[in-house]
Amino acid sequence: MTNTIPTRFTLMVTKSPFDARNAHSALSFCAAAIEQGHSITQVFFYQKGVHNASSLLQPNADELDVYSKWCDLAKKHAINLNVCVTAASRRGVVDAQLAPEPNYANLVWPFTQVGLTAYFEALNNNSVNIQL
Amino acid sequence: MSDLPVLQNPYIVIQTTQAPYSTSDATDSLEAALAATNIGMQVVYIFVGDGVYQLLKAQQSTLISHKSIYKKLSALPMFDVELIFAQTSALTTYHISLNDISFAVSPISDAQLVQICAKATQVLVF
DSSP states (O other): OOOOOOOEEEEEEOSOTTTOSHHHHHHHHHHHHHHTTOEEEEEEEOGGGGGGGOTTOOOOTTSOOHHHHHHHHHHHHTOEEEEEHHHHHHTTOOOTTTSSSGGGOOOOTTEEEEOHHHHHHHHHTTOEEEEO | OOOOOOOOSOEEEEEEOSOTTTSSHHHHHHHHHHHHHHTTOEEEEEEOGGGGGGGOTTOOGGGGTOOOHHHHHTTGGGGTOOEEEEEHHHHHHTTOOSTTOSSOOEEEOHHHHHHHHHTOSEEEEO
16 A cells, blocks of 8 residues: 555546446546545446446456446445436436336446436545546 | 636536537536536536537527537526636637627637636546
8 A cells, every 4th residue: 555645536437338448447446546545435427327337238258247346346345336317317227216117227226326416516525536 | 818717716627529419428518517506516618629519509400309509508607607618729620700609608728728627626528
Protein backbone atom coordinates (compact mmCIF):
# COMPACT_ATOMS: atom_id res chain seq x y z
CA MET A 1 0.00 0.00 0.00
CA THR A 2 1.29 3.46 -0.83
CA ASN A 3 1.31 6.48 1.46
CA THR A 4 -1.41 8.49 -0.27
CA ILE A 5 -4.35 10.40 1.16
CA PRO A 6 -7.45 8.23 0.78
CA THR A 7 -9.73 9.52 -1.93
CA ARG A 8 -13.37 8.74 -2.55
CA PHE A 9 -14.10 8.02 -6.18
CA THR A 10 -17.35 7.98 -8.08
CA LEU A 11 -17.27 6.20 -11.42
CA MET A 12 -19.61 6.78 -14.31
CA VAL A 13 -19.61 3.94 -16.84
CA THR A 14 -21.18 4.91 -20.17
CA LYS A 15 -20.34 2.07 -22.57
CA SER A 16 -21.75 -1.43 -22.86
CA PRO A 17 -19.52 -4.29 -21.69
CA PHE A 18 -18.72 -5.88 -25.06
CA ASP A 19 -18.65 -2.87 -27.39
CA ALA A 20 -15.86 -1.06 -25.61
CA ARG A 21 -13.20 -1.65 -23.00
CA ASN A 22 -14.61 0.97 -20.64
CA ALA A 23 -16.13 -1.56 -18.25
CA HIS A 24 -12.86 -3.51 -18.12
CA SER A 25 -11.00 -0.28 -17.37
CA ALA A 26 -13.53 0.66 -14.70
CA LEU A 27 -13.18 -2.72 -12.99
CA SER A 28 -9.39 -2.46 -13.09
CA PHE A 29 -9.56 1.08 -11.71
CA CYS A 30 -11.78 0.00 -8.82
CA ALA A 31 -9.47 -2.87 -7.93
CA ALA A 32 -6.36 -0.66 -8.08
CA ALA A 33 -7.99 2.15 -6.07
CA ILE A 34 -9.14 -0.21 -3.31
CA GLU A 35 -5.75 -1.91 -3.27
CA GLN A 36 -4.15 1.48 -2.62
CA GLY A 37 -6.48 2.35 0.24
CA HIS A 38 -8.97 4.55 -1.61
CA SER A 39 -12.71 3.97 -1.66
CA ILE A 40 -15.37 3.82 -4.34
CA THR A 41 -18.48 5.75 -3.33
CA GLN A 42 -20.52 4.35 -6.16
CA VAL A 43 -20.31 3.09 -9.69
CA PHE A 44 -23.02 4.77 -11.73
CA PHE A 45 -24.12 3.19 -15.00
CA TYR A 46 -25.43 5.67 -17.55
CA GLN A 47 -26.15 5.64 -21.29
CA LYS A 48 -25.12 2.29 -22.83
CA GLY A 49 -23.30 1.50 -19.60
CA VAL A 50 -26.60 0.23 -18.18
CA HIS A 51 -26.08 -3.00 -20.14
CA ASN A 52 -23.42 -3.92 -17.57
CA ALA A 53 -26.29 -4.43 -15.12
CA SER A 54 -28.19 -7.02 -17.12
CA SER A 55 -28.26 -10.41 -15.43
CA LEU A 56 -29.03 -11.93 -18.83
CA LEU A 57 -25.59 -11.21 -20.28
CA GLN A 58 -24.05 -14.36 -21.69
CA PRO A 59 -20.42 -13.76 -22.64
CA ASN A 60 -18.47 -16.35 -24.59
CA ALA A 61 -16.34 -18.69 -22.54
CA ASP A 62 -13.13 -16.90 -23.53
CA GLU A 63 -14.41 -13.44 -22.62
CA LEU A 64 -14.38 -11.62 -19.31
CA ASP A 65 -17.63 -12.12 -17.43
CA VAL A 66 -18.12 -8.45 -16.67
CA TYR A 67 -21.43 -8.95 -14.88
CA SER A 68 -19.95 -11.43 -12.40
CA LYS A 69 -16.95 -9.17 -11.85
CA TRP A 70 -19.22 -6.26 -10.93
CA CYS A 71 -21.22 -8.46 -8.56
CA ASP A 72 -18.08 -9.79 -6.88
CA LEU A 73 -16.67 -6.30 -6.49
CA ALA A 74 -19.88 -4.93 -4.98
CA LYS A 75 -20.32 -7.79 -2.53
CA LYS A 76 -16.69 -7.87 -1.42
CA HIS A 77 -16.26 -4.13 -0.90
CA ALA A 78 -19.86 -2.96 -0.30
CA ILE A 79 -19.83 -0.71 -3.36
CA ASN A 80 -23.10 0.74 -4.60
CA LEU A 81 -23.80 -0.24 -8.19
CA ASN A 82 -26.33 2.39 -9.23
CA VAL A 83 -28.07 2.25 -12.59
CA CYS A 84 -29.83 5.24 -14.14
CA VAL A 85 -33.45 4.16 -14.22
CA THR A 86 -34.33 6.20 -17.32
CA ALA A 87 -31.36 5.05 -19.38
CA ALA A 88 -31.88 1.44 -18.26
CA SER A 89 -35.61 1.15 -18.87
CA ARG A 90 -35.12 2.65 -22.35
CA ARG A 91 -32.75 -0.22 -23.06
CA GLY A 92 -34.82 -2.99 -21.51
CA VAL A 93 -32.80 -3.33 -18.34
CA VAL A 94 -35.50 -3.36 -15.68
CA ASP A 95 -36.02 -4.43 -12.11
CA ALA A 96 -39.01 -6.38 -10.83
CA GLN A 97 -41.04 -3.22 -10.34
CA LEU A 98 -40.64 -2.03 -13.92
CA ALA A 99 -40.69 -5.39 -15.67
CA PRO A 100 -44.03 -6.41 -17.24
CA GLU A 101 -43.87 -9.45 -14.95
CA PRO A 102 -41.51 -9.80 -11.97
CA ASN A 103 -39.93 -12.90 -13.51
CA TYR A 104 -38.78 -10.83 -16.50
CA ALA A 105 -36.60 -8.57 -14.37
CA ASN A 106 -32.96 -8.56 -15.47
CA LEU A 107 -31.76 -5.94 -13.00
CA VAL A 108 -31.26 -7.42 -9.57
CA TRP A 109 -29.14 -6.79 -6.48
CA PRO A 110 -26.31 -5.77 -6.14
CA PHE A 111 -27.38 -3.41 -8.93
CA THR A 112 -29.95 -0.80 -7.95
CA GLN A 113 -32.06 1.54 -10.07
CA VAL A 114 -31.72 5.19 -9.08
CA GLY A 115 -32.28 8.59 -10.63
CA LEU A 116 -29.51 10.70 -12.11
CA THR A 117 -29.68 12.96 -9.08
CA ALA A 118 -28.21 10.15 -6.95
CA TYR A 119 -25.07 10.39 -9.02
CA PHE A 120 -24.77 14.14 -8.58
CA GLU A 121 -25.46 13.88 -4.85
CA ALA A 122 -22.42 11.61 -4.59
CA LEU A 123 -20.36 14.15 -6.54
CA ASN A 124 -21.51 16.84 -4.13
CA ASN A 125 -20.09 14.71 -1.34
CA ASN A 126 -16.46 15.46 -2.23
CA SER A 127 -16.09 12.48 -4.50
CA VAL A 128 -13.67 12.55 -7.40
CA ASN A 129 -15.47 11.70 -10.63
CA ILE A 130 -14.07 9.26 -13.16
CA GLN A 131 -16.08 9.03 -16.38
CA LEU A 132 -15.50 6.02 -18.57
CA MET B 1 -10.04 37.42 -26.24
CA SER B 2 -12.92 38.62 -24.09
CA ASP B 3 -12.83 38.16 -20.35
CA LEU B 4 -14.11 34.98 -18.87
CA PRO B 5 -17.53 35.22 -17.26
CA VAL B 6 -17.38 35.52 -13.50
CA LEU B 7 -17.92 32.06 -12.08
CA GLN B 8 -17.58 32.49 -8.35
CA ASN B 9 -19.58 29.61 -6.95
CA PRO B 10 -18.46 25.99 -7.35
CA TYR B 11 -19.72 24.60 -10.61
CA ILE B 12 -19.60 21.52 -12.76
CA VAL B 13 -19.03 21.56 -16.50
CA ILE B 14 -21.03 19.45 -18.90
CA GLN B 15 -19.55 19.31 -22.38
CA THR B 16 -21.87 18.13 -25.11
CA THR B 17 -19.73 17.06 -28.05
CA GLN B 18 -21.96 15.10 -30.42
CA ALA B 19 -24.42 16.05 -33.16
CA PRO B 20 -28.04 15.89 -31.99
CA TYR B 21 -29.52 12.70 -33.43
CA SER B 22 -26.88 10.18 -34.49
CA THR B 23 -26.36 9.10 -30.87
CA SER B 24 -28.22 9.66 -27.60
CA ASP B 25 -25.37 11.78 -26.22
CA ALA B 26 -27.10 15.13 -26.78
CA THR B 27 -30.21 14.00 -24.93
CA ASP B 28 -28.17 12.31 -22.21
CA SER B 29 -26.03 15.39 -21.54
CA LEU B 30 -29.16 17.53 -21.35
CA GLU B 31 -30.78 15.16 -18.86
CA ALA B 32 -27.59 15.12 -16.79
CA ALA B 33 -27.60 18.92 -16.65
CA LEU B 34 -31.21 19.01 -15.47
CA ALA B 35 -30.53 16.38 -12.80
CA ALA B 36 -27.55 18.34 -11.50
CA THR B 37 -29.46 21.61 -11.21
CA ASN B 38 -32.29 19.68 -9.60
CA ILE B 39 -30.11 19.18 -6.52
CA GLY B 40 -28.82 22.75 -6.58
CA MET B 41 -25.53 22.32 -8.42
CA GLN B 42 -24.43 25.12 -10.69
CA VAL B 43 -23.97 23.81 -14.21
CA VAL B 44 -21.91 25.32 -17.00
CA TYR B 45 -23.13 23.80 -20.26
CA ILE B 46 -20.73 23.93 -23.20
CA PHE B 47 -21.24 22.95 -26.83
CA VAL B 48 -17.96 21.55 -28.11
CA GLY B 49 -16.96 20.14 -31.50
CA ASP B 50 -19.84 18.47 -33.35
CA GLY B 51 -22.06 19.42 -30.41
CA VAL B 52 -22.58 22.85 -31.93
CA TYR B 53 -24.84 21.19 -34.52
CA GLN B 54 -27.41 20.99 -31.74
CA LEU B 55 -27.69 24.77 -32.00
CA LEU B 56 -29.11 24.78 -35.51
CA LYS B 57 -32.55 26.29 -35.05
CA ALA B 58 -33.92 24.94 -38.33
CA GLN B 59 -33.51 21.27 -37.44
CA GLN B 60 -36.65 19.34 -38.50
CA SER B 61 -36.46 16.38 -36.20
CA THR B 62 -40.05 15.31 -36.82
CA LEU B 63 -38.81 13.93 -40.15
CA ILE B 64 -36.94 11.26 -38.20
CA SER B 65 -39.62 10.85 -35.54
CA HIS B 66 -37.59 12.56 -32.88
CA LYS B 67 -38.32 15.45 -30.56
CA SER B 68 -36.29 18.54 -31.32
CA ILE B 69 -33.11 18.81 -29.28
CA TYR B 70 -33.07 22.52 -30.02
CA LYS B 71 -36.46 23.02 -28.40
CA LYS B 72 -35.34 21.11 -25.33
CA LEU B 73 -32.14 23.14 -25.15
CA SER B 74 -34.03 26.40 -25.35
CA ALA B 75 -35.71 25.43 -22.06
CA LEU B 76 -32.36 25.14 -20.22
CA PRO B 77 -32.56 28.62 -18.66
CA MET B 78 -35.96 27.74 -17.18
CA PHE B 79 -34.24 24.90 -15.35
CA ASP B 80 -31.51 27.17 -13.94
CA VAL B 81 -28.90 26.30 -16.56
CA GLU B 82 -27.98 29.82 -17.55
CA LEU B 83 -24.24 29.60 -18.13
CA ILE B 84 -24.26 28.26 -21.67
CA PHE B 85 -21.29 28.50 -24.00
CA ALA B 86 -20.28 27.30 -27.45
CA GLN B 87 -16.78 26.68 -28.75
CA THR B 88 -16.00 29.43 -31.23
CA SER B 89 -13.63 27.31 -33.29
CA ALA B 90 -16.36 24.70 -33.85
CA LEU B 91 -18.93 27.36 -34.72
CA THR B 92 -16.51 28.73 -37.28
CA THR B 93 -15.65 25.32 -38.71
CA TYR B 94 -19.28 24.39 -39.23
CA HIS B 95 -20.46 27.90 -40.21
CA ILE B 96 -23.00 28.05 -37.41
CA SER B 97 -24.13 31.43 -36.15
CA LEU B 98 -25.39 32.17 -32.67
CA ASN B 99 -27.44 35.11 -33.95
CA ASP B 100 -30.64 33.14 -34.58
CA ILE B 101 -30.65 31.30 -31.30
CA SER B 102 -33.56 32.05 -29.02
CA PHE B 103 -31.67 31.52 -25.77
CA ALA B 104 -28.41 33.03 -24.54
CA VAL B 105 -25.31 31.17 -25.70
CA SER B 106 -21.92 32.87 -25.43
CA PRO B 107 -19.01 31.97 -27.70
CA ILE B 108 -15.76 31.02 -25.98
CA SER B 109 -12.28 30.42 -27.33
CA ASP B 110 -10.45 27.14 -26.85
CA ALA B 111 -8.29 28.81 -24.20
CA GLN B 112 -11.37 29.97 -22.29
CA LEU B 113 -12.85 26.49 -22.56
CA VAL B 114 -9.75 25.07 -20.90
CA GLN B 115 -9.84 27.72 -18.17
CA ILE B 116 -13.49 27.09 -17.38
CA CYS B 117 -12.90 23.35 -17.17
CA ALA B 118 -9.77 23.79 -15.07
CA LYS B 119 -11.71 25.67 -12.39
CA ALA B 120 -14.69 23.30 -12.35
CA THR B 121 -15.24 20.86 -9.51
CA GLN B 122 -16.14 18.16 -12.07
CA VAL B 123 -16.19 17.88 -15.83
CA LEU B 124 -18.49 15.49 -17.65
CA VAL B 125 -18.18 14.91 -21.37
CA PHE B 126 -20.93 13.44 -23.50
